Amino acid sequence: MLTCKDFLRELNEFLDPSSTDPSARQELEKHVNECPNCWVVVDTTKKTLKVFKGMQASEVPTRVKDRLMAALERKMAARKPGGCGETHASE
Template sequence: MPSETCKNLLSQLSDYIDGELEEELCAEIERHMAECPDCQAVVNTLEKTIVLYRTAGRAEVPRDVQTRLYKVLKLDQIGRGAT
């Protein structure tokens, strides 16, 4: 299971990959990824998926693709706990 740190960082991944995340948070994600193979794998997979979509002429990865990806990685609880 991913740690709390992983969940927190991965919940911001789409912004990170879109380049919409604050520089400080990007640095935090990169620092964590350097020592966390799980998160490296997630980011690699997500980036590949996004590249495929962009190659196909679509700018955005549909939300359901992200959801599926998170589910595969057992991260689909992300964002559901907060009320």
């Protein structure tokens, strides 16, 4: 018999069906169907994953972006004349 603790230790496997072997999976299913608490943990963890999935990171503040691009441009410009191989001749 699985305890709740055992079940929670396997929660990631339970949430990712491809990673569990069928007999272990059956035991996990059995536990979650009989244990209301673990059922809620599974349900709320799934919802947690759903709200976070693909969440785009906040925009980097303009001031920070400008500082980054300025520093990079300096570095790029410094590299040009000495050249590591070919550079653009368009400008």
